[in-house]
Amino acid sequence: MTRKTVRIAMNGVTGRMGHHQHLVRSILAIRRQGGLDLGDGTVLWPEPVLVGRRAHALDALARQYDLEHRSTDLDTVLADPAVEIYFDAQVTSAREEALRKAIAAGKHVYTEKPTATGLAGALELARLAQEKGIRHGVVQDKLFLPGLLKLKRLVDGGFFGRILSVRGEFGYWVFEGDWQPAQRPSWNYRAEDGGGIVVDMFPHWEYVLHELIGRVRSVQALATTHVPQRWDERGKPYAVTADDAAYGIFELEGGAIAQINSSWAVRVGRDELVEFQVDGTEGSAVAGLRGCRVQHRSATPKPVWNPDLPATEAFREQWQEVPDNTEFDNGFKAQWELFLRHVYADAPYHWDLLAGARGVQLAELGLRSSAEGRRIDVPEIAL
Structure with missing residues (x-):
């Protein structure tokens, strides 16, 4: 078995949903089970990078779950080539701009909904992602x-x-x-x-x-x-x-x-x-x-x-x-696993930014x- 580390920028994990469902019951749960077996001899090992505005809250989470990486500077995180996936669970009003930055940086994006505050913005995100050639998904838990x-x-x-x-x-x-x-x-x-x-x-x-x-x-x-x-x-x-x-x-x-x-x-x-x-x-x-x-x-x-x-x-x-x-x-974990398989094993996946735009x-x-x-x-x- 070959273990591949996947570094995921997780923005908004100090909030209730980002913390409990996405960090603890999804990403950390995948780590507790030994990673995600892709069935081809590769096991994905998710490595979260905690991102947020409150340094003390990020530090507390990192100590609680023995995690190494956190930052209050999203731009610096997105500039790191080791970060391959960007996840967003921020307040709705901050999401669209952050997703635009992540797409521009060439990161695969996975996000909570709604993806934007209006349909025009949601469709633009889907278009930008398609043009960039990245993989993208929206939580439909x-x-x-x-x-x-x-x-x-x-x-x-x-x-x-x-x-x-x-x-x-x-x-x-x-x-x-x-x-x-x-x-x-x-x-x-x-x-x-x-x-x-x-x-x-x-x-x-x-x-x-x-x-x-x-x-x-x-x-x-x-x-x-x-x-x-x-x-x-x-x-x-x-x-x-x-x-x-x-x-x-x-x-x-x-x-x-x-x-x-x-x-x-x-x-x-x-x-x-x-x-x-x-x-x-x-x-x-x-x-x-x-x-x-x-x-x-x-x-x-x-x-x-x-x-x-x-x-x-x-x-x-x-x-x-x-x-x-x-x-x-857990439904959030199940969808995370499907998205990771989509990114790293080319598995089919249709809950993308266009699907998210329909909700908006x-x-x-x-x-x-x-x-x-x-x-x-x-x-x-x-x-």
């Missing part, structure tokens, strides 16, 4: 959740027949920050910093719907701010300038209709923080982060509406759990739909 992998298994197996509709519920109560600390950083609620639930979640819904059911052809959305004041990390009140809830209807290629509610101002009455119900002519399924339940046409009960009597059926008990049938790895497009059109109060077509995009 929900495709790798056990519940959605089971849902895809059902779709691919023809379980649903003709798919009619998708109903999605996502969200939880994010504390305002006055009497309990908020679970999300304050920039999420400032539009000027790239915050807002439409910008955050509509890119997720784009790739989930696109990959599992069909391309989004139109969007009608209502975005709103339910909680107008919050308290930041220093305990100071601030006015919320971004939407914290969005209610969207999406027409999909093939005729199915998706309705997805997203909110940081809702208390959870579901089994999981996100759930999708897919209904088809032959069967239905409800998928969450990990679980997936089905009800086939042949086993569908016949409820009768009678508001004068209490319910006589336990509806949840009438569904069958889909078995795992395999072991599911849907968020942009969703906000426009809300502002104008009408349904808007979603044209196909290409380079």
Whole structure:
């Protein structure tokens, strides 16, 4: 076996998602398993270079995980020929410029979404990457959740027949920050910093719907701010300038209709923080982060509406759990491994910057739909 060290600049790993999911549960997890075996006698050994604005936070991470390389100077890191991959998990408003620099430096890029604050910028990034001839990928982690992998298994197996509709519920109560600390950083609620639930979640819904059911052809959305004041990390009140809830209807290629509610101002009455119900002519399924339940046409009960009597059926008990049938790895780690195989073993990979641009497009059109109060077509995009 030949071990190849792959030095990866990881920008934004002092944040919650970059730290836990990408650094610890992905890159360091790959190291804990002995590297990534490419199957040709080569094992990739990822060597993270921690990048950020706060030197003390980078130093703390480096000590905690016994890592050698960190820097607050992105330009210097990108000028280092030993760094081959640039990863970005910064705040949205800082991402586009950093990705442009990494592409110009000839680095392969892998990034959180949204890739830019607008469609024009997202498409330009994809064009620049194509012209530079680098490999590029965008995190689309929900495709790798056990519940959605089971849902895809059902779709691919023809379980649903003709798919009619998708109903999605996502969200939880994010504390305002006055009497309990908020679970999300304050920039999420400032539009000027790239915050807002439409910008955050509509890119997720784009790739989930696109990959599992069909391309989004139109969007009608209502975005709103339910909680107008919050308290930041220093305990100071601030006015919320971004939407914290969005209610969207999406027409999909093939005729199915998706309705997805997203909110940081809702208390959870579901089994999981996100759930999708897919209904088809032959069967239905409800998928969450990990679980997936089905009800086939042949086993569908016949409820009768009678508001004068209490319910006589336990509806949840009438569904069958889909078995795992395999072991599911962390979704972020699984996609990291696919991207590394794409870069170093030429494995196929289509979750690229153009796919990321589709998510930015849907968020942009969703906000426009809300502002104008009408349904808007979603044209196909290409380079």
